[in-house]
Amino acid sequence: MKSLLKHLSPFAPDQSGAVSALFDFGGLIVICDAGGCTGNICGFDEPRWFIRRSAVFSAGLRDMDAILGRDDKLVSKLQSAMDGSGLKFSAIIGTPVPAIIATDFKALKRMAEKRTGLPAITVPTTGTRHYDRGASDAWLELFKTFATERHAIVPGTVGILGASPLDFPSLDAGELLSAALVAEGWKSVRCYGMGAGLDDVRTASAVAKNLVVSPAGLAAAKYLLATFGTPYEVRCPWLPPQMLDALPSLAGKKTLVIHQQFAANAVRDAVLNLDASSQITVASWFMMEPDYMRENDFHIESEEAFIEAVANGGYDAVVCDSRLRTVLPRTQAFHIIDFPHFAVSGRLFDEVK
Amino acid sequence: MNRAYSITAAELAARGREGIPPELLSSAHLIYSSPATLAFNSPGAQGFGVKRAGLAVPGSVMLLVAPACCGRNTAALGCEASLAERFFYLMQDDTDIVTGRHLARIPEAVKEVCDSCAERPSAVMICITCVDALLGTDMERVCRKASEYAGVPVVPCYMYALTREGRLPPMVSVRRSVYSLLQPREKVASSVNILGFFSPLRDDSELYTLLRSAGIRTIREISRCADYAEYQAMAEANFNLVLNQEARHAAADLQKRLGIPSVELARLYQTDKIANQYRLLGQAVGAEFDDAPFRECAEKTISDFRDRFGHRTFAVGEWLNADPFELSLSLIRNGFAVSEIYGTVGGSNFVYVRKIAALSPGTKIYSNLSPSMMFYDGSDSPCDTVIGRDAMYYHPGLPGVPWNEERQPFGYAGVAALFGVLGKALSEKKESAR
Numbered sequence: 001m002k003s004l005l006k007h008l009s010p011f012a013p014d015q016s017g018a019v020s021a022l023f024d025f026g027g028l029i030v031i032c033d034a035g036g037c038t039g040n041i042c043g044f045d046e047p048r049w050f051i052r053r054s055a056v057f058s059a060g061l062r063d064m065d066a067i068l069g070r071d072d073k074l075v076s077k078l079q080s081a082m083d084g085s086g087l088k089f090s091a092i093i094g095t096p097v098p099a100i101i102a103t104d105f106k107a108l109k110r111m112a113e114k115r116t117g118l119p120a121i122t123v124p125t126t127g128t129r130h131y132d133r134g135a136s137d138a139w140l141e142l143f144k145t146f147a148t149e150r151h152a153i154v155p156g157t158v159g160i161l162g163a164s165p166l167d168f169p170s171l172d173a174g175e176l177l178s179a180a181l182v183a184e185g186w187k188s189v190r191c192y193g194m195g196a197g198l199d200d201v202r203t204a205s206a207v208a209k210n211l212v213v214s215p216a217g218l219a220a221a222k223y224l225l226a227t228f229g230t231p232y233e234v235r236c237p238w239l240p241p242q243m244l245d246a247l248p249s250l251a252g253k254k255t256l257v258i259h260q261q262f263a264a265n266a267v268r269d270a271v272l273n274l275d276a277s278s279q280i281t282v283a284s285w286f287m288m289e290p291d292y293m294r295e296n297d298f299h300i301e302s303e304e305a306f307i308e309a310v311a312n313g314g315y316d317a318v319v320c321d322s323r324l325r326t327v328l329p330r331t332q333a334f335h336i337i338d339f340p341h342f343a344v345s346g347r348l349f350d351e352v353k
Numbered sequence: 354m355n356r357a358y359s360i361t362a363a364e365l366a367a368r369g370r371e372g373i374p375p376e377l378l379s380s381a382h383l384i385y386s387s388p389a390t391l392a393f394n395s396p397g398a399q400g401f402g403v404k405r406a407g408l409a410v411p412g413s414v415m416l417l418v419a420p421a422c423c424g425r426n427t428a429a430l431g432c433e434a435s436l437a438e439r440f441f442y443l444m445q446d447d448t449d450i451v452t453g454r455h456l457a458r459i460p461e462a463v464k465e466v467c468d469s470c471a472e473r474p475s476a477v478m479i480c481i482t483c484v485d486a487l488l489g490t491d492m493e494r495v496c497r498k499a500s501e502y503a504g505v506p507v508v509p510c511y512m513y514a515l516t517r518e519g520r521l522p523p524m525v526s527v528r529r530s531v532y533s534l535l536q537p538r539e540k541v542a543s544s545v546n547i548l549g550f551f552s553p554l555r556d557d558s559e560l561y562t563l564l565r566s567a568g569i570r571t572i573r574e575i576s577r578c579a580d581y582a583e584y585q586a587m588a589e590a591n592f593n594l595v596l597n598q599e600a601r602h603a604a605a606d607l608q609k610r611l612g613i614p615s616v617e618l619a620r621l622y623q624t625d626k627i628a629n630q631y632r633l634l635g636q637a638v639g640a641e642f643d644d645a646p647f648r649e650c651a652e653k654t655i656s657d658f659r660d661r662f663g664h665r666t667f668a669v670g671e672w673l674n675a676d677p678f679e680l681s682l683s684l685i686r687n688g689f690a691v692s693e694i695y696g697t698v699g700g701s702n703f704v705y706v707r708k709i710a711a712l713s714p715g716t717k718i719y720s721n722l723s724p725s726m727m728f729y730d731g732s733d734s735p736c737d738t739v740i741g742r743d744a745m746y747y748h749p750g751l752p753g754v755p756w757n758e759e760r761q762p763f764g765y766a767g768v769a770a771l772f773g774v775l776g777k778a779l780s781e782k783k784e785s786a787r
Contacts, residue, residue: 003455004462005424005442006469013422030383034483034514038386039395040426050388055727057383058394063515066487077383081724084355096420097515100450100487127422128446 002302007327011285012166012343014125014134016045017216018093019056020164021138022121023048025198028055028087030078032103033095035060037127044346045131047165055087066101071108079115088198089145091121091138099126119145131166131343132260132286135216139192143204143220150228151206156187159207161232162217163194167260169342170240170349177213180238192217204230211235214260215287234292236266240349243267243319246337250317251275256310258283258300258320259341265292267319267339283309286343303327310334321345357729359693362706363714370703377698377720380518384722389695389743392672392757393722395426396524401551401759403512403523404480408439409531409551412475412581415510416466418443418459419482420450423512441466445484453488456495460502467503475581476506476534486513506534521602528603531575537611538588543570546590548604548615549597552576552759557766559647563631564594567640592616592638596763598701620761622675622683622768624648624655631764644765651765655687658772662779666690668734668748670741671697671721673756674767677741678705683768685713692736695719695743738779740771752782 019029019041031038038058042049059074078090090112105122112120121141125134160177174194181189190196205228212221212234221232251274257264261284268280281296288299300306310328317335323345340347358376375381386394396402404427407415417424424442443462449455463477481492492509500507511526553576564572578584593615595604604615616637621627628648635642667684669691671677677696682705684691691713709716721743731747739745739753754774762770
């Protein structure tokens with residue numbers, strides 16, 4: 001059965017991706033739920049939540065709120081929490097509850113802006129999709145809301161789109177990605193979502209180029225291209241040292257790389273640089289952008305399909321989050337290289353043994 | 354709003370139960386999410402939420418029928434390999450939510466789950482969430498159908514977070530679910546069940562000794578049942594001892610279905626109240642308990658602690674194995690000070706607020722869930738010792754104990770154990786300061 005998971009547990013959902021994208025910008029984030037979704041997002045999918053205080057709230061919906069659709073009550077609570085807090089904007093994130101009762105998020109946005117006098121972002125996530133969809137929607141909404149003015153381009157300035165701990169499982173990922181670009185000769189790097197602030201978003205049109213490091217950042221990059229003419233490049237400039245150390249062992253081999261598409265592509269490029277005869281296939285449980293797929297690359301539709309693809313692929317090695325090990329056929333001898341993906345296992349690179 | 358809201362016990366008591374300020378009422382504001390409130394927002398993320406609790410039935414497995422987001426934190430529970438193998442997920446997509454078509458797949462999914470298990474499960478617990486609460490799914494009927502199709506008992510567990518403050522909150526409902534498989538049996542007079550927790554009482558609890566002294570030979574707890582047969586033997590109990598009010602509904606159901614009456618005891622930290630409770634229990638079961646040695650031991654532990662560490666000033670949280678207000682009252686009555694309590698004031702514990710107000714009117718009461726807690730600054734707090742995982746979060750530099758271990762403290766032994774670990778924590782802090 002396609003929708004049945006017998007070995008794995010569900011991956012980070014869209015609402016976690018939306019929160020992850022907005023977490024670093026100094027806004028008040030309200031998760032439109034009864035409480036459980038907030039606990040899951042904060043307690044499991046947002047490692048930064050444990051190390052610093054953040055304005056993440058649950059709407060605390062109860063059955064009558066859902067039945068009666070008390071949006072005015074939610075906005076009153078939001079206003080009360082915003083008053084005097086110094087927070088710069090509010091964001092309301094969807095979950096299955098508003099999805100079922102068909103909450104009008106556009107109306108919520110207008111109501112929240114009117115009541116607080118500050119910008120509001122709404123992301124109508126449903127909890128049924130993966131994190132990257134929610135992150136993509138949130139990035140797009142963030143730039144649409146704040147990046148409204150054209151600024152003079154500052155030469156040597158680059159923006160990074162699509163970075164979050166869910167895609168790059170390190171609390172230092174923003175710095176590491178930025179350092180890699182500085183080493184390439186860029187003078188100033190803005191890693192949106194992991195270091196860059198809301199003013200950087202407001203002046204997003206001032207960068208010479210955007211680098212898209214995960215599929216979640218692509219929609220925002222296209223928006224900035226269409227609005228300001230800012231060019232973008234899809235490339236992941238940094239891989240964790242453990243991964244780089246493992247690359248030589250993949251040279252000349254038939255390998256399946258499973259991660260978010262652009263990080264997996266970076267592994268492929270690096271292995272092919274070592275040995276052009278290597279056969280590298282990229283697969284992902286998450287968004288696979290057709291423009292960046294090569295022959296044989298595939299989207300993983302279900303646990304069953306994954307087992308079958310691996311069993312019949314004739315791979316020598318599989319690069320993936322080790323949590324997936326439980327699904328890999330035990331009868332076959334693969335060389336498995338652990339490439340943590342927080343959205344899959346909730347593990348950081350630092351936790352790799 | 355730029356500072357944490359608090360109210361003194363005196364002010365709160367003066368306002369009365371009907372005058373609790375909105376800042377302390379979770380329904381009146383957004384719920385602040387910090388590590389201190391993780392257990393509230395996601396009961397399953399730590400300790401026992403509905404998912405883990407539902408697996409209390411020995412040999413059972415759980416099928417979570419929900420959008421993927423509801424199962425996400427189960428990966429954390431799954432770190433424990435034995436649990437990971439017992440969770441399965443039937444994920445709902447947008448169309449399922451609109452049409453309810455997922456319900457037709459449940460019987461087949463249950464069968465597929467059973468077929469994939471190395472050992473046939475004793476039962477399949479179906480965990481459903483807010484989605485089916487709003488859809489109004491008749492899960493009892495779906496479970497009957499699944500049971501007929503797969504040939505295994507199938508039981509619904511309602512993880513309806515939306516009803517958390519309703520008549521039947523999820524943790525009350527799941528307690529009924531886990532005992533719902535018990536079938537009528539002949540009663541055994543010397544047999545008793547302890548209901549309330551999903552993990553056993555600490556082995557040193559005097560409750561076991563006292564019950565045995567009254568002729569009780571078999572004391573069963575669901576978490577100590579080795580297998581399904583032993584679980585089923587819980588149906589022979591002469592009475593149920595309810596130690597957590599969240600098990601009251603389950604006990605009532607067992608009385609109705611199996612004719613097992615129940616007696617309720619509360620977890621207390623005031624030794625005189627514990628003694629009173631045992632006296633009443635003795636009257637109910639027709640025995641006279643000799644609890645004096647246990648009481649003496651607990652009170653000696655407290656006085657030894659006081660002699661050794663002086664009159665400490667505590668901050669008490671609510672993420673712990675106690676009612677924070679009752680525990681605070683106990684500390685105050687034993688000569689300590691309580692400067693702050695982080696707790697949820699409600700109908701059942703307001704009586705303690707009044708008593709605290711009489712003895713320690715300046716004790717400040719905070720709500721963990723208030724948005725203003727984002728600005729909490731404990732640097733001017735006079736407290737020097739903390740109890741509770743949330744309190745430890747607010748005062749990371751102070752000695753303290755989480756006191757939220759899975760083995761459940763109860764009675765005098767619980768009191769002694771608390772002061773024992775507090776003494777250890779303070780000694781270690783002193784040692785590391787040297």
